Amino acid sequence: xxAGLLSGDAPRSRILSALLLAILVALALAPFLFPGTxxxxxxxxxxxxxxxxxxxxxxxxxxxxxxxxxxxFFGIGGYGVAIALSRMEPGWGAxxxxxxxxxxxxxxxxxxxxxxxxxxKAIFFAMITLAVASFFAILASQLSDFTGGExxxxxxxxxxxxxxxxxxxxxxxxxxxxxxxxxxxxxxxxGRVLLAIRENEFRAEALGYRTVIYRTLAxxxxxxxxxxxxxxxxxxxxxxxxxxxLDFSIMIDILLMVxxxxxxxxxxxxxxxxxxxxxxxxxxxxxxxxxxxxxxIPLLPDLFHPDRWLLWLGVLFVLSVYYxxxxxxxxxxxxxxx
Amino acid sequence: MSAPEGALVSRRLDWxxxxxxxxxxxxxxxxxxxxxxxxxxxxxGLAMGLMIFIMSSGLxxxxxxxxxxxxxxxxxxxxGAYVGASTVKxxxxxxxxxxxxxxxxxxxxxxxxxxxxxxxxxLFFERVIVRPVYGDHLKQILITTGGMIVAEQLILVLxxxxxxxxxxxxxxxxxxxxxxxxxxxxxxIAVAIGLAVFAGMMLLLNRTKIxxxxxxxxxxxxxVEAMGYRIRRLFVGVFVAGSALAGLGGALWGMYQESVxxxxxxxxxxxxxxxxxxxGLGSIGGCFAGAVLVGLVANxxxxxxxxxxxxxxxxxMVLILLWRPQGLYPVGKS
Numbered sequence: 207x208x209a210g211l212l213s214g215d216a217p218r219s220r221i222l223s224a225l226l227l228a229i230l231v232a233l234a235l236a237p238f239l240f241p242g243t244x245x246x247x248x249x250x251x252x253x254x255x256x257x258x259x260x261x262x263x264x265x266x267x268x269x270x271x272x273x274x275x276x277x278x279f280f281g282i283g284g285y286g287v288a289i290a291l292s293r294m295e296p297g298w299g300a301x302x303x304x305x306x307x308x309x310x311x312x313x314x315x316x317x318x319x320x321x322x323x324x325x326x327k328a329i330f331f332a333m334i335t336l337a338v339a340s341f342f343a344i345l346a347s348q349l350s351d352f353t354g355g356e357x358x359x360x361x362x363x364x365x366x367x368x369x370x371x372x373x374x375x376x377x378x379x380x381x382x383x384x385x386x387x388x389x390x391x392x393x394x395x396x397g398r399v400l401l402a403i404r405e406n407e408f409r410a411e412a413l414g415y416r417t418v419i420y421r422t423l424a425x426x427x428x429x430x431x432x433x434x435x436x437x438x439x440x441x442x443x444x445x446x447x448x449x450x451x452l453d454f455s456i457m458i459d460i461l462l463m464v465x466x467x468x469x470x471x472x473x474x475x476x477x478x479x480x481x482x483x484x485x486x487x488x489x490x491x492x493x494x495x496x497x498x499x500x501x502x503i504p505l506l507p508d509l510f511h512p513d514r515w516l517l518w519l520g521v522l523f524v525l526s527v528y529y530x531x532x533x534x535x536x537x538x539x540x541x542x543x544x
Numbered sequence: 545m546s547a548p549e550g551a552l553v554s555r556r557l558d559w560x561x562x563x564x565x566x567x568x569x570x571x572x573x574x575x576x577x578x579x580x581x582x583x584x585x586x587x588x589g590l591a592m593g594l595m596i597f598i599m600s601s602g603l604x605x606x607x608x609x610x611x612x613x614x615x616x617x618x619x620x621x622x623x624g625a626y627v628g629a630s631t632v633k634x635x636x637x638x639x640x641x642x643x644x645x646x647x648x649x650x651x652x653x654x655x656x657x658x659x660x661x662x663x664x665x666x667l668f669f670e671r672v673i674v675r676p677v678y679g680d681h682l683k684q685i686l687i688t689t690g691g692m693i694v695a696e697q698l699i700l701v702l703x704x705x706x707x708x709x710x711x712x713x714x715x716x717x718x719x720x721x722x723x724x725x726x727x728x729x730x731x732x733i734a735v736a737i738g739l740a741v742f743a744g745m746m747l748l749l750n751r752t753k754i755x756x757x758x759x760x761x762x763x764x765x766x767x768v769e770a771m772g773y774r775i776r777r778l779f780v781g782v783f784v785a786g787s788a789l790a791g792l793g794g795a796l797w798g799m800y801q802e803s804v805x806x807x808x809x810x811x812x813x814x815x816x817x818x819x820x821x822x823x824g825l826g827s828i829g830g831c832f833a834g835a836v837l838v839g840l841v842a843n844x845x846x847x848x849x850x851x852x853x854x855x856x857x858x859x860x861m862v863l864i865l866l867w868r869p870q871g872l873y874p875v876g877k878s
Contacts, residue, residue: 517697
């Protein structure tokens with residue numbers, strides 16, 4: 207039964223299983239284990255980012271294409287729900303309509319971008335997506351009548367979601383469900399073809415798989431899941447704005463999470479997102495203490511300034527790409543074999 | 545006699561892209577109506593385009609030669625801008641003097657320091673970040689993005705998070721008045737420097753042995769190696785020179801904007817990508833044509849219909865790629 211749920215892709219490492227189980231239990235019981243607004247906020251963010259990072263891993267880790275437009279789809283989901291809920295009666299119908307419209311837009315965009323640029327090299331796709339995403343971010347901040355500009359949109363949610371706990375369980379449930387769906391996809395024959403394309407595109411093509419079609423499909427799938435993650439995040443925050451969805455720094459965060467957790471494994475997304483979001487919220491306090499202790503030594507207090515936490519994660523990122531391309535999950539699995 | 549060759553490899557200049565630029569310039573003269581406004585816009589567009597060309601030329605050559613795409617290129621721009629700004633501040637007495645020569649005494653060290661700093665960082669970057677990941681595009685993108693994150697944070701450590709104002713030297717402020725037309729002085733300087741860099745690069749590429757090797761390397765790397773030349777050493781040289789040019793562009797851009805923030809690199813990166821995609825990856829002539837095109841179109845559209853100005857670059861890119869899927873001057877790779 208568990209093997210079925212996990213689509214036969216077991217964690218394959220005792221420590222990893224324990225870690226995943228701990229994260230699952232912590233997230234499932236978050237409202238009771240960690241009372242208070244901030245811990246619940248962190249838990250919800252972990253759920254959303256696990257989903258977002260997992261969908262990105264479908265592109266980066268499984269298909270081997272680098273997209274910088276993932277935040278764009280995340281943003282489309284957020285804005286879809288926000289615009290629908292702020293213009294219509296705040297009900298489930300509005301949420302459904304907003305989500306469906308957002309998913310349709312994401313599908314169309316990802317299909318177009320994919321068809322247009324996935325034929326050529328990975329680098330070309332990365333550059334095109336970077337340009338398109340930055341254009342979209344500018345568009346969202348300029349069309350202020352529609353998107354609220356830099357201020358974003360604050361909106362009301364349906365009656366049931368006024369309770370934080372209920373909203374949290376909606377976020378948690380959808381994220382968990384979609385994560386299992388993604389796990390199913392990467393372990394299906396379709397997922398195998400994606401892996402084959404990543405490993406040797408030429409050979410996959412020679413075996414009779416139209417690589418452009420598979421890549422475009424993976425791109426669309428990733429975009430749809432990112433859109434749904436964006437919708438969930440908007441529902442949780444009851445707000446959508448450029449800074450929470452479209453900012454390039456979020457794209458960087460996603461990259462960091464995928465690589466640190468482990469590319470090419472869905473579990474890497476869970477570990478990466480959990481570590482990163484917790485670090486984002488709690489590492490800064492540790493660094494503040496550390497930086498304070500270093501007062502008087504030149505440069506060091508600046509290096510450990512709480513605002514510079516990204517510096518250290520960036521160093522970790524570069525080191526992981528060099529030395530542990532399979533990230534934390536890969537390391538844990540390799541230990542078992544040794 | 546060969547005119548400045550457009551593509552690195554083609555024998556004869558393909559006249560269509562320059563004709564397109566000319567047509568756009570003349571067409572917008574009709575749309576703008578007022579010749580003096582049009583001239584101001586054109587000069588502004590050329591200045592912007594040539595500064596972008598200076599920044600992007602290194603990136604496109606590095607890609608053409610070694611198949612390496614450096615997503616941290618914007619970092620050299622940011623570093624150049626910061627070093628340039630700090631140097632101008634150091635020589636503020638010379639910069640505020642009311643004589644062009646004295647001002648030059650502030651600008652020259654600023655530009656040289658910016659190029660030196662960016663070049664040295666480029667050398668370090670090539671050794672530490674790029675060298676281990678030759679031939680692996682995925683890792684290149686990841687590792688250079690990671691390098692950019694770290695370096696951006698280090699710039700914040702060294703210079704602080706606040707926006708730094710850049711003082712433009714005294715004689716470069718204001719405009720020349722020609723009849724009823726006002727032409728900003730600094731823009732003319734930027735155009736002059738950009739054209740000088742382009743001419744120098746064309747001479748180097750088309751008239752020297754090193755240039756010949758670089759062109760040959762873009763076309764067929766293995767063959768150059770088989771002839772006994774160390775393409776790797778050549779590549780390090782191109783990488784460092786490209787980084788130094790990005791630093792120069794950054795310093796110029798910082799003075800143009802009269803302020804520097806750490807985001808300058810990332811925001812220019814998007815424009816640079818658009819330019820080198822339009823031009824054809826690896827082509828210097830295409831990069832030049834693309835940069836001028838982007839600069840001009842941005843300024844014309846910004847004047848004619850500010851609403852769609854922000855999307856004009858993307859639209860331009862899509863249209864150009866529909867016309868020539870490999871860019872204006874495709875590089876014939878064997």
